[in-house]
Amino acid sequence: MRTAAVVGTGLIGTSAALALTGRGFSVYLEDADPDAARTAASLGAGTTDLPEGPVDLAIVAVPPALVGKVLADCQRRGLARWYTDVASVKSGPRADIASLGCDTTHYIGGHPMAGREVSGPLGARADLFEGRPWVLTPTPDTDTDTLNAALELVALCGAMPIVMDASAHDRAVALVSHTPQLLSSLVAARLEHADETAIRLSGQGVRDVTRIAASNPALWVDILSANAGVVADILEEVAADLGETVTALRAMEAADETERRSGAAGIEAVMRRGNTGQSRIPGKHGAPPTRYETVAVVLGDQPGELGRLFGEVGALGVNIEDVAIEHSSGQQVGFVQLSVAPAAVRRLIGALREQGWSVRD
Ligand SMILES: NC(=O)C1=CN([C@@H]2O[C@H](COP(=O)(O)OP(=O)(O)OC[C@H]3O[C@@H](n4cnc5c(N)ncnc54)[C@H](O)[C@@H]3O)[C@@H](O)[C@H]2O)C=CC1
Numbered sequence: 415m416r417t418a419a420v421v422g423t424g425l426i427g428t429s430a431a432l433a434l435t436g437r438g439f440s441v442y443l444e445d446a447d448p449d450a451a452r453t454a455a456s457l458g459a460g461t462t463d464l465p466e467g468p469v470d471l472a473i474v475a476v477p478p479a480l481v482g483k484v485l486a487d488c489q490r491r492g493l494a495r496w497y498t499d500v501a502s503v504k505s506g507p508r509a510d511i512a513s514l515g516c517d518t519t520h521y522i523g524g525h526p527m528a529g530r531e532v533s534g535p536l537g538a539r540a541d542l543f544e545g546r547p548w549v550l551t552p553t554p555d556t557d558t559d560t561l562n563a564a565l566e567l568v569a570l571c572g573a574m575p576i577v578m579d580a581s582a583h584d585r586a587v588a589l590v591s592h593t594p595q596l597l598s599s600l601v602a603a604r605l606e607h608a609d610e611t612a613i614r615l616s617g618q619g620v621r622d623v624t625r626i627a628a629s630n631p632a633l634w635v636d637i638l639s640a641n642a643g644v645v646a647d648i649l650e651e652v653a654a655d656l657g658e659t660v661t662a663l664r665a666m667e668a669a670d671e672t673e674r675r676s677g678a679a680g681i682e683a684v685m686r687r688g689n690t691g692q693s694r695i696p697g698k699h700g701a702p703p704t705r706y707e708t709v710a711v712v713l714g715d716q717p718g719e720l721g722r723l724f725g726e727v728g729a730l731g732v733n734i735e736d737v738a739i740e741h742s743s744g745q746q747v748g749f750v751q752l753s754v755a756p757a758a759v760r761r762l763i764g765a766l767r768e769q770g771w772s773v774r775d
């Protein structure tokens with residue numbers, strides 16, 4: 415494959431296009447909003463000039479409810495030899511594709527399990543999909559060359575292909591993507607009318623839990639309407655857990671000590687179940703979860719400090735696995751939390767302190 419088309423040059427379409435142009439592909443960019451296609455082109459994601467003949471692979475990267483219609487239109491125009499999409503749900507688009515009479519031998523459903531809470535081409539990143547799962551949902555109709563083209567796309571984006579049935583995919587994402595999205599939004603919604611003094615105390619925990627609450631509501635209405643029943647089933651289970659948690663908290667305030675103990679046991683059980691669930695989430699590149707330790711460095715809020723810190727950590731031969739930056743409100747300092755392998759922690763703290771950095775215990 416050498417040529418591709420991306421139809422829908424928002425966050426996901428433009429990220430895929432950037433990954434492909436980075437690998438020497440010619441990519442044709444198209445969007446219902448010409449500004450979005452022009453912006454993607456200006457970022458180096460490809461060109462808005464129509465290709466002379468069919469491209470190898472067309473990636474349909476529009477909201478789920480539009481995938482069928484856009485695919486039908488692309489196939490009618492003979493835009494590509496093979497087609498895929500990136501929608502977050504798979505059964506609904508598949509039903510639309512069948513009812514519109516699309517060619518299903520040259521189309522394969524796809525879903526990169528990576529995204530961001532921002533929309534549009536300006537949020538796109540060439541490395542967005544690196545090390546992430548990318549689900550492909552072939553059917554008995556799917557031609558082998560179509561599957562191979564999609565596998566090549568996944569490899570070019572640095573992602574890991576996972577072949578699944580569309581309905582199994584939709585059940586899985588209800589649990590690992592759609593329910594977390596709603597719970598994040600619900601936690602953030604509690605802040606809507608909260609006191610400014612309370613909001614100012616926000617630390618990393620609330621930021622982690624609410625990051626995806628900044629997502630695009632219209633897109634999520636579209637995603638959830640195609641998976642509403644499964645997500646509602648999971649939320650009913652969460653609601654039962656919430657009910658038990660409230661009962662346990664009330665018991666912790668009781669006059670009777672036995673009741674207080676039973677409340678504390680209930681809360682401890684919730685925390686332990688959470689520990690177990692969280693520890694099952696795979697680490698980078700699908701490797702078993704690795705426990706990293708955090709080294710917190712106090713940083714002056716001035717240009718170049720972060721680069722200097724990273725440079726010194728690199729010179730010590732320590733790999734930074736993840737990084738979080740927390741700004742201290744009202745102060746000209748920030749805390750940089752470096753996640754590193756546990757074996758490197760003592761040496762790193764010692765060396766950074768020797769070089770004059772303030773490292774929190
Ligand atoms: N946002 C995320 O984190 C993820 C989104 N997805 C899926 O990727 C798809 C695109 O989502 P985003 O890139 O986030 O949305 P986006 O809103 O950034 O981009 C969607 C683009 O589609 C264009 N569009 C709408 N109707 C069109 C049409 N008829 N023809 C051509 N273009 C049209 C819009 O103008 C917009 O530029 C969705 O199906 C979504 O479910 C998949 C993984 C992650």
Ligand SMILES: O=C(O)C(=O)Cc1ccc(O)cc1
Binds near residue numbers: 501502526530591
């Ligand atoms: O922002 C994140 O971390 C996400 O995981 C976003 C995301 C949103 C929708 C998807 O279909 C897949 C991934």
